[in-house]
Amino acid sequence: MAPKVRFLMCPPDQYDVDYVINPWMEGNIHKPSREGAIGQWHALRDLLSKHAEVQSIPPQQGLPDMVFTANAGLVIGKKVALSRFLHRERRGEEEHFKKWFGKTGFEVFEMPPDLPFEGAGDALMDRQGACLWAGYGFRSELDSHPLLAQWLDIEVISLRLIDPRFYHLDTCFCPLEEGWLLYYPQAFDAYSNRLIEQRIPAAKRIVVSEADATYFACNAVNVGKQIVANHASPVLRSRLEAAGFALIETPLGEFLKSGGGAKCLTLRLTEPEPARAHFATTVQSRELKLEGHLLDSGLLERALELTVQSGGSFQILHFRLGKQRQSTSAAEIKVSAPSEEVLDKIVGQMIELGAVAGPREEVDASLEPVTQKGVAPDDFLATTIYPTEIRVRGEWLPVTHQRMDGVVVVDEQQKQARCRLLRDLQVGDRVVTGSHGVRTVRRPKHRELRGGSAVEHEFAFMGAGVSSERRVELLVNQISWEMHQIRGQGGRIVVVPGPVVIHTGGGEHLAWLIRHGYVQALLGGNAIGTHDIEQALLGTSLGVDLKMGTSVEGGHRHHLKAINTIRRCGGIAKAVEQGVLTGGIFYECVGKGVSFSLAGSIRDDGPLPETQMDLIKAQQEYARLLKGADLILMLSTMLHSIGVGNMTPAGVRLVCVDINPAVVTKLSDRGSVESVGVVTDVGLFLNLLTQRLRKLDQKEG
Numbered sequence: 151m152a153p154k155v156r157f158l159m160c161p162p163d164q165y166d167v168d169y170v171i172n173p174w175m176e177g178n179i180h181k182p183s184r185e186g187a188i189g190q191w192h193a194l195r196d197l198l199s200k201h202a203e204v205q206s207i208p209p210q211q212g213l214p215d216m217v218f219t220a221n222a223g224l225v226i227g228k229k230v231a232l233s234r235f236l237h238r239e240r241r242g243e244e245e246h247f248k249k250w251f252g253k254t255g256f257e258v259f260e261m262p263p264d265l266p267f268e269g270a271g272d273a274l275m276d277r278q279g280a281c282l283w284a285g286y287g288f289r290s291e292l293d294s295h296p297l298l299a300q301w302l303d304i305e306v307i308s309l310r311l312i313d314p315r316f317y318h319l320d321t322c323f324c325p326l327e328e329g330w331l332l333y334y335p336q337a338f339d340a341y342s343n344r345l346i347e348q349r350i351p352a353a354k355r356i357v358v359s360e361a362d363a364t365y366f367a368c369n370a371v372n373v374g375k376q377i378v379a380n381h382a383s384p385v386l387r388s389r390l391e392a393a394g395f396a397l398i399e400t401p402l403g404e405f406l407k408s409g410g411g412a413k414c415l416t417l418r419l420t421e422p423e424p425a426r427a428h429f430a431t432t433v434q435s436r437e438l439k440l441e442g443h444l445l446d447s448g449l450l451e452r453a454l455e456l457t458v459q460s461g462g463s464f465q466i467l468h469f470r471l472g473k474q475r476q477s478t479s480a481a482e483i484k485v486s487a488p489s490e491e492v493l494d495k496i497v498g499q500m501i502e503l504g505a506v507a508g509p510r511e512e513v514d515a516s517l518e519p520v521t522q523k524g525v526a527p528d529d530f531l532a533t534t535i536y537p538t539e540i541r542v543r544g545e546w547l548p549v550t551h552q553r554m555d556g557v558v559v560v561d562e563q564q565k566q567a568r569c570r571l572l573r574d575l576q577v578g579d580r581v582v583t584g585s586h587g588v589r590t591v592r593r594p595k596h597r598e599l600r601g602g603s604a605v606e607h608e609f610a611f612m613g614a615g616v617s618s619e620r621r622v623e624l625l626v627n628q629i630s631w632e633m634h635q636i637r638g639q640g641g642r643i644v645v646v647p648g649p650v651v652i653h654t655g656g657g658e659h660l661a662w663l664i665r666h667g668y669v670q671a672l673l674g675g676n677a678i679g680t681h682d683i684e685q686a687l688l689g690t691s692l693g694v695d696l697k698m699g700t701s702v703e704g705g706h707r708h709h710l711k712a713i714n715t716i717r718r719c720g721g722i723a724k725a726v727e728q729g730v731l732t733g734g735i736f737y738e739c740v741g742k743g744v745s746f747s748l749a750g751s752i753r754d755d756g757p758l759p760e761t762q763m764d765l766i767k768a769q770q771e772y773a774r775l776l777k778g779a780d781l782i783l784m785l786s787t788m789l790h791s792i793g794v795g796n797m798t799p800a801g802v803r804l805v806c807v808d809i810n811p812a813v814v815t816k817l818s819d820r821g822s823v824e825s826v827g828v829v830t831d832v833g834l835f836l837n838l839l840t841q842r843l844r845k846l847d848q849k850e851g
């Protein structure tokens with residue numbers, strides 16, 4: 151006969167809801183009925199006593215949650231991993247449980263201070279003894295899992311809880327005899343659900359509904375074929391019966407007010423040491439360092455938030471606070487994740503924020519060769535717009551040709567690292583993989599810019615972000631001032647206009663900018679060319695007379711006529727030469743020798759002879775013209791602006807004008823001060839901009 155199962159329970163004499171540390175307690179302060187709780191607790195104990203032996207620990211005054219003995223610790227064989235409570239309200243329980251376990255002959259293991267772990271509330275043995283399921287996300291820290299694996303010599307599978315109602319693993323996950331599992335999948339993140347599905351075959355997974363989950367059906371005690379729980383729907387009951395279990399319901403409503411059910415009220419003391427167990431955990435950690443205006447810029451908060459959001463957890467190992475307004479702070483952070491894959495993702499994002507490897511972890515980047523032309527090794531590092539450095543043989547090499555969505559190819563002999571597009575990879579190229587030995591150099595935020603050049607000063611004042619309509623005038627003042635400066639210094643302004651510029655009457659203003667030396671390159675599509683030329687040749691834009699604002703008879707053919715005329719001439723420059731094209735944006739470009747590139751698209755009519763329908767060539771053309779840009783003016787074209795944004799490294803001023811705030815936010819959200827969004831009509835914007843520039847020119851003259 152199998153040895154009798156033993157449970158530890160704590161009488162509810164001191165039980166109450168005295169504080170709020172989970173969503174169930176909210177609104178329930180002092181609501182539980184003392185008699186009701188005592189009655190329900192005794193009923194549970196009597197039920198369990200029929201199938202198991204129940205031992206008691208005396209309740210303690212001021213510790214109302216001690217009744218939930220599942221959180222005393224995790225017992226396996228003669229070892230117990232004692233709980234280290236997250237909330238100060240429960241920490242007083244630790245010494246009483248420690249004393250009890252010591253007295254009862256258990257070998258006690260204790261978590262280091264500040265490493266929360268809440269016992270069998272967050273760690274459940276697979277009932278076939280194959281592994282320990284351990285939860286994290288609300289109460290227990292992920293870093294406690296490798297310690298459990300080591301102390302108990304067992305494989306630990308880490309599961310991330312994401313619904314605050316199910317703050318402990320045992321509130322939503324209940325391994326049953328013979329490899330069955332009762333659980334509520336929505337309480338876990340996608341990665342954890344995948345782990346569960348890999349381990350437990352679909353036929354053995356009993357999924358509970360949200361209603362059953364909120365009645366704590368998963369917070370059940372399983373002894374042999376008996377399952378004791380607060381409540382289960384008829385559907386769940388029959389599902390359990392079909393699996394060969396007998397469900398015994400015992401009302402525990404008074405304890406639900408505290409967020410606990412049958413399982414929380416008990417601790418299994420007879421958890422046999424698994425025969426086939428061995429130390430194993432997939433939890434991985436890395437130490438990272440962040441430096442800068444960590445608190446006032448919100449950088450630290452963002453870094454920690456993204457760690458948690460991506461399924462990891464963190465510990466701040468050291469923190470040095472910059473005390474003066476101008477001084478920087480530094481933090482050393484240990485980031486842990488349930489797998490190398492998740493950790494790499496988190497570290498990659500942290501590196502984007504400017505984190506570097508901690509002092510003990512500086513290693514070279516890993517490089518893998520390309521074995522198929524145009525195809526990178528699987529785990530390649532995807533580049534961002536931020537200046538990046540790669541550690542090769544102990545030396546940090548700056549990455550050249552920085553752009554977004556590329557990979558980094560390293561030439562170890564030449565000590566060179568450069569960004570390349572996937573399609574340009576050659577067999578034998580050595581590509582950076584993973585996130586070791588990689589760092590990005592983030593531009594300092596506003597405060598440091600105050601000491602910088604006048605141009606930097608101006609943009610610092612402008613700040614990143616999207617304007618409201620009220621701020622448009624102010625922004626235009628600042629943009630015009632900047633453009634005037636750049637022209638004065640022989641800098642480079644690249645304009646990316648969409649056809650809306652013409653429809654809104656902005657064409658003449660853009661032409662003025664080109665004529666007066668404010669544009670050094672123009673990047674667009676077939677549409678801006680077509681509509682500008684239609685306007686110049688026929689006075690309409692898509693058949694609408696721009697002066698009258700009315701449709702012209704037969705106007706719908708106008709854009710085709712414009713394309714046809716230019717095709718007959720053999721191109722835009724030739725049309726200018728032949729005196730056919732005598733005004734407009736492209737006329738000015740030809741006259742002033744301003745390079746332009748028109749990238750084709752599936753919806754293009756014609757196209758114009760200059761429109762590059764080979765998109766790889768078009769991208770190369772764009773990249774060539776963007777080189778050395780000081781300012782890029784994106785004017786109401788989502789398609790081309792996104793393309794340009796991806797090719798442009800951080801540090802180049804971006805001004806994005808669009809009537810749709812969502813487009814502006816997307817394009818100007820580069821996490822830096824150098825981009826600014828203006829939500830307004832592009833025709834009005836250009837009108838205002840040229841007015842301001844005229845004034846500046848007059849002052850100069």
Ligand SMILES: NC(=O)c1ccc[n+]([C@@H]2O[C@H](COP(=O)([O-])OP(=O)(O)OC[C@H]3O[C@@H](n4cnc5c(N)ncnc54)[C@H](O)[C@@H]3O)[C@@H](O)[C@H]2O)c1
Pocket residue numbers: 648649650654674675676677678680709749750751753754755756786787788789790807808809810813830831832833
């Ligand atoms: N005749 C043609 O050949 C033809 C015609 C149209 C488009 N196209 C092609 O289709 C592709 C996409 O064209 P796209 O760039 O026009 O479209 P898009 O959707 O990428 O961008 C248009 C943008 O303009 C914004 N906008 C609309 N009205 C505005 C206003 N009054 N002020 C400020 N912003 C305003 C919109 O919010 C949108 O973000 C391009 O390749 C283009 O060349 C070709």
